[in-house]
Each structure stands twice: as C-alpha cells, then as structure tokens.
Amino acid sequence: MSARLTIALDAMGGDNAPTAVVRGANMALRRNPNLEFVFYGRESDVTPQLNRLKRLKKVARVVHTDDVVDSTERASVALRSGRKSSMRLAINAVKDGEADACVSAGNTGALMAMAKFVLKTVPGIDRPAMASFFPTLRGESVMLDLGANVACDANNLVEFTVMGNAFARSVLGLEAPTYGLLNVGSEEQKGHEELREAAALLRGVELPGHFYGFVEGDDIATGTTDVVVTDGFSGNIALKTAEGTVKLYTEFLRRTFRSSPLAQLGYLLAKPAMRKLRKRVDPRRYNGAVLLGLNGIAVKSHGGSDALGFAHAVSLAVDLARHKFIDTIRTDIDKLDRRTSAPAQAAAV
C-alpha cells in the first residue's frame, strides 16, 4: 500500500470554484484512497459542499481565508497583495511541509510567480517550466515549456530537457525516454541560434535515454520522442493549436453524423465505441500542467475545468509526489552542473 499523501487545494481558483475543486477532490479520492486534503478558501462556501460528501469530509479540513486572487490580476500585484490568498496559503503548505503537493485552477501568472517565490527553484535550475503530458500515436509524451518562459536561451532549454526527462521516467514510467527539441526542420542548421546551441550542448550531456535531435510540430502527435522541449512561446502555441484542432475535428465529426439518417443510425451503433474515443481525446484527461524545477510540487489545473478535469490535475500532483520526482531532478541537475561548470571552475582557480 502506498503512503498517505496530503494535497493542498486552492478552493477558490478557477471559473467553477469551489464546486469543481471539492467534487474533483472527491473523484480523485475514489481513485487514490490514501489521500488527505486541505482546502484553502472561504469556509462558508466550501464547508457546505464538503458536508454533502461524507467520505471526502473524513479526510479533509478547511483553512479559512477571505482573500482570493482575481483571474485578471497581474502576477506582480498578486505576489505583493495576495499573501493571505487561498492560492498562496496552498503553496505555503507545500513549503512548510504540511502538504506533499498543491493544486490550483486559478490565475496562471500569479500561481507561477507565487510558487517560484515561495518554493524557490532547485539549485542549478535557472527558470522553472510548465509541463504537461498529452496523447500520441505511440502512447503519451510530455512537452515543456508550455508558457512559463516566453523567451529562453540554450541553457534554459538544456535544463528543461533534464526536467522533462525526469518527468518521463517518473510519471510516464519510461526507463530510457527519447527527447528532442521542437524546431521548424530536422536539419542541423535550422531554426533559432539558441536551438542549435542547445542541441550541441545536449549531445554532450549524459541523460538516461536518447537525444533524438530536432523534432517538428507533427512529431508531437506522432510521438516521435517521449519528451518535446521548447520555449514557452512555441510550446503554448503548439498546445493550444492542438486543442483547437481537436475541437474542430470533433465538431466536424458531430456534423458528419447528423448529415444523413443513415449516418445517424451508424452513430447509434458505434456509440459505445465513440464514447471511448471521446474519452481518449477529452482534454480533461490531460488537464494539469506542472511547474517543474521548484522545490515542491505545484500543479495548475485549467481555469475552466470541471470536477473531472480537476480530479486529473490532482492525480498528476499525486503521481509527482509519489515518484519523488523532485529528487530525480536534483540528482540529474547536479550531474549536469558538474559537467558544464567544470571548465569554468578550473579557470577560476
């Protein structure tokens, strides 16, 4: 039996808070019975909802705060004035060792800023990155950065690779993951300077698995590599483009089945199978982006997600905590540091 874990929840974050948060926690509890929850938020809003869910109530407690970070608030403002906010208290719980991970569906920028400020980056990591996994033809892959860093240099990309590699090993359970850099062509001379530089650096770094080189946009869904590394701008564009394309295809499919009585009948027959397909491409199943590179686990749920989506974000937090993911990153980054900083140290002597 796995050890009991405590998850801190920002009960007030997201469009459907606190309902989606409370019900999502309840769904996550059904899948992972060894969980405890601390809900941070308005007691008068949260407790009545908890009272309806007996099993959840037994393993949950509510820490009251009136303060909530607004979804439109600037990160810098939230950081200064949101010290008593539900989001901040959930992050603090991780820092203070009261929780093994925290989850919020609130303001992304504020969560990143607060998590970075409170939890601090792992020594040797310059900037944390947002990562998430997604379906491919071969199974599942992880991509990062998804938007934490709009501009990245070669060293940032190398650090992201180390973190993505650790994610693939711990969360996806791959012993020797393949990893690649997202680019506009697979040839060595393609793309931005920092990509070429990162590729050269990665060829000299020893990580478990195999460095594939450059991958392109269509390789993401093909699953050419288990880890796709990119700057936060391109990663965010790729992620949202894929989401939009799935929505478009689903709508076209719906229209197709409605286009003739025969097609409608066909749909009825194929319905149980189609339900499985819908589940497979359901973005809620891939909900939950994690801010990698911090001394603690902070997971961002999509702001618009419902209980099911939130439950998946909680499960991701549980996976990360259970696999001692941060220890893996610390060990790998240490190796990296020794390699790349060795000549500089020699020169300093």
Add this chain to the structure above:
Amino acid sequence: MSARLTIALDAMGGDNAPTAVVRGANMALRRNPNLEFVFYGRESDVTPQLNRLKRLKKVARVVHTDDVVDSTERASVALRSGRKSSMRLAINAVKDGEADACVSAGNTGALMAMAKFVLKTVPGIDRPAMASFFPTLRGESVMLDLGANVACDANNLVEFTVMGNAFARSVLGLEAPTYGLLNVGSEEQKGHEELREAAALLRGVELPGHFYGFVEGDDIATGTTDVVVTDGFSGNIALKTAEGTVKLYTEFLRRTFRSSPLAQLGYLLAKPAMRKLRKRVDPRRYNGAVLLGLNGIAVKSHGGSDALGFAHAVSLAVDLARHKFIDTIRTDIDKLDRRTSAPAQAAAV
C-alpha cells in the same frame, strides 16, 4: 468566361515527380478549363506521361532541362548552381511574363531563395512570407508566415498583415476580413516585444476589415479571425502541430470503428458521410503555400503530395493570378508606407 492563364510547372519537383505534377495539372484543368501549362523538366520523363492525357496535351508544352534541384540541397547552393534547373526556369517564366504563376513541389528553401532573387519583393515589403489557408469552425482562414522567416520584427509582422489581409479579400473573397496576431495570451502585455509593437502599429493602420488584437493557438481552428499573423517559426510549429493532430485523431477514429463488430457496422452505415468528413480534413485540400510579397506568383506544393494535392496547389496559383492579388498588395503597402514613413521624411527635410 475568365481569361486564359498560363501556369509554369516545375515538373521535376517533389517526391512523386513528374507523375503527380502531370496528373495534378490534368485534374486542375478539369476544374479550370481556361488554363495552359508549361512543364519544365526532362522531356523524356514528362512527354510520355503527357501523351496519355489528350486534353492536357493540347494546352501543354514541355521545355526541356536536365538540371534538377535536389531536395536536400542548401538554398544558397541551389541559387548559385541551379540556374538551368526546372525550378528556376519555371520561376523565370513568371518574371519574363510568359506565365501568370508558377508551382513547384521541390525544395522549399531553394524555391524561396530563387523566387525572391528572380521576382524581387514588392517595393515597401522587406521580406516575403509563406501563407496558406486552412479550415476553421467558421469556414476558412489564412495564416502567415509559415516558415519563410524564422525571426521577424514588428515591421515584418505589419507587412505580413497587409499581405494576409489582401489574400483574405482576393482568395477567400471577404470584403472586410478580421485579422489578429498570434500570441500566448490576449492581454496587451503578453508575449514578445515585437508582437506588442506590431499591435500598436496595427492600431494606427487603416486596412479593410478589423484588427482583433492578439489571438491564441486555439483561435486558429475556431476561426476567431480570418487572418492569423505570426513569425515563421511559430507559424510553422502551429501548422505542423495541427496536421499531426488531425492524423492522430483520424487514427484514433479508425481504431474506434474497428474496436467492436457493432462499431464496424456503424461505420459501414455512416461511410458516405465519413467520406465527406475525410475530404473536409484532407490536408491535400489545403495543399499549396504561396510566397507572398513578390512581384509574381510562386506556389509551393507539399513535397510528398500526390496528383490531387498538386491540383489544389495549381488551383491556388490560379486563384491568386485571377484576382490580381499582387496589385492589391502594392496598393495597400503604398498606403502603409505613406503613413509610417511620413514623420521620417518630414524630419529629413
């Protein structure tokens, strides 16, 4: 009846040349009877194929050349040593007024370099951009740049907007297109500096239609704006990510229909409707990227495309030629120039 147009074809470009080129031209001719073709390439390869297609043969001639640009050749090398290549001769035909447009499925980098060198950019346009249209929930939109320029400044993005706007009006037939800049958020302070600067410039430019501001990756498929403007790196990533996602969904759909006898039966009933869906998301239908901003029409067909795909690329070239697309760009860029360069001129006096 529309005027007769001559299309110059690089008969040797692409993985399936010259078969896909000859047959593609034949398919395009069925849709547009007022076409003439000049095939540039090895006569011994092209003529036997033409001889089998009586109707095409009547409106086609072959200009022999032995020289072919290799698909792996560097653009700079192709530019120097490929002066007698089938690709170069097809572009020259446009320059010399012998053809109204040219189409090639060959080496993208070489085509861009040659087309830019031979046709030159429209005065007032700093860099040409690759554009293509794609399906959305609302119909069709155009996106640019798709890979011609890996890095762009604010002025490049403004010029791309002018060109994309002209494309939407002439090829998509929209009188007042909406246009937006691809970014990682819709808020004004988001993204790279050059995007914020371009947005500020676009608010002061008078173009037909409406400047929406920033759009995100999922807005591409939603069709939030008719024109999506981005740098060549992000545009290429978005385009290929969408292509990969469509392939993934199609494969999941195929597996779904094979997953049970009932689903298989359902598929049989829905088959005619499904065929329409497949057609709708068929990438061949959206084949053909055009290099905008040159004094002549050069269309790039996907290297791996078959006859149907190539026919669509030819149709795009025909549309652009028929709508006097380049004149529209010239007029709009002139207006833009007067606006933005006025203060500078005043200062010079």
